[in-house]
Amino acid sequence: MNLSSDLLRGYTDTIILRRLSGGESYGYRINQEVAQISGGAFELKEATLYTAFRRLETAGLIRSRWGDETSGARRRYYDLTEAGRDRLREDTEGWKDTRALIDALLKEDAR
Amino acid sequence: MNLSSDLLRGYTDTIILRRLSGGESYGYRINQEVAQISGGAFELKEATLYTAFRRLETAGLIRSRWGDETSGARRRYYDLTEAGRDRLREDTEGWKDTRALIDALLKEDAR
DNA sequence: ATAAGATACTTCGCCTGTCAAGGTATCTCA
DNA sequence: TGAGATACCTTGACAGGCGAAGTATCTTAT
Numbered sequence: 001m002n003l004s005s006d007l008l009r010g011y012t013d014t015i016i017l018r019r020l021s022g023g024e025s026y027g028y029r030i031n032q033e034v035a036q037i038s039g040g041a042f043e044l045k046e047a048t049l050y051t052a053f054r055r056l057e058t059a060g061l062i063r064s065r066w067g068d069e070t071s072g073a074r075r076r077y078y079d080l081t082e083a084g085r086d087r088l089r090e091d092t093e094g095w096k097d098t099r100a101l102i103d104a105l106l107k108e109d110a111r
Numbered sequence: 112m113n114l115s116s117d118l119l120r121g122y123t124d125t126i127i128l129r130r131l132s133g134g135e136s137y138g139y140r141i142n143q144e145v146a147q148i149s150g151g152a153f154e155l156k157e158a159t160l161y162t163a164f165r166r167l168e169t170a171g172l173i174r175s176r177w178g179d180e181t182s183g184a185r186r187r188y189y190d191l192t193e194a195g196r197d198r199l200r201e202d203t204e205g206w207k208d209t210r211a212l213i214d215a216l217l218k219e220d221a222r
Numbered sequence: 223a224t225a226a227g228a229t230a231c232t233t234c235g236c237c238t239g240t241c242a243a244g245g246t247a248t249c250t251c252a
Numbered sequence: 253t254g255a256g257a258t259a260c261c262t263t264g265a266c267a268g269g270c271g272a273a274g275t276a277t278c279t280t281a282t
Contacts, residue, residue: 006267007209009239010117015216028259037215041208047241050261055239073248073259092217097152098114099210104148105126106203117239120268139230158270161232166268184230184277 012044012052013061014091017084020062024079027053053078061087114153123155123163124172125202128195131173135190138164164189172198 008015019030027049035043044052053076056062061084067075080088119126130141138160146154155163164187167173172195178186191199 006240007118007121007205008213009120009268011213011216012239015213018217026259034216038212042212045241046260047243047262048239051239051241071249073257075259094114095213095217098118099213101114101149101153102119102122102126102206102210105122105145106129106206117269120239123268137230156270157231158233158272159268162268162270182278184228186230 008042011091011095012048013056014088014095015044016049016052016056017061017080017088017091020078020080020084021088024077026067026075026077028075056084060084119153122202122206123159124167125199125206126155127160127163127167128172128191128199128202131189131191131195132199135188137178137186137188139186167195171195 015034016030019025019033025033027046031044031046031049053062053064057064057078060081062078063081064076064078067077069075126145127141130136130144136144138157142155142157142160164173164175168175168189171192173189174192175187175189178188180186
């Protein structure tokens, strides 16, 4: 594996949006899911993750509330707004275009 | 089309390396090829392109020489060093991993 | 002749996203 | 009691993208 997380830059938001598309979740859990899905090859750094939450909330793509856990560390739960759902749809489409483009630009016989 | 230039971000160098893999070329031409391959949907901005050349040359991945054109604007030709070839190979592999990872992270039923 | 547009490269400085480092607080288990 | 997991937050440095502005030559239409 040869992953530079700088190469995933720009998809942090989309990855988070995707993780919230099945219902609300929280930072720590999202991070674990991402690590698990990537087979441990990739993780969102905490600073990156929480910076992204702020950015997404300010942009009106997610909403947050403090959990009401009576035990354990407090959690802030996030979920998608309508705009967030729209954005996820657009970004998912955009990914297909971007993927096809990079494929074409790196293609072995593209001369 | 909805292309994330932020993902493309980390691939600028690889795209340039790829364009040089068939023999020497120069900035303006590379830019046109990229625009042409992408069907006009994407172009490397000049500042981005020339910054990348500096970075790649400093890193020893490409070499440059001034062209000896007797007419027309002067051109600076670039070509790959051995290290550049190696890097292109690695990055191309890395792209496959990155692509698979984002696919997995955005997959519709990945819960 | 002249102006516009293409070819071709360069530099400056702002902006944005990533992340190392450091911090807070609670719970579990040896 | 203390280590490690859970859970969140902030600051500041750094790097890459790119808008803007500049230089110089050649071609083509008026």
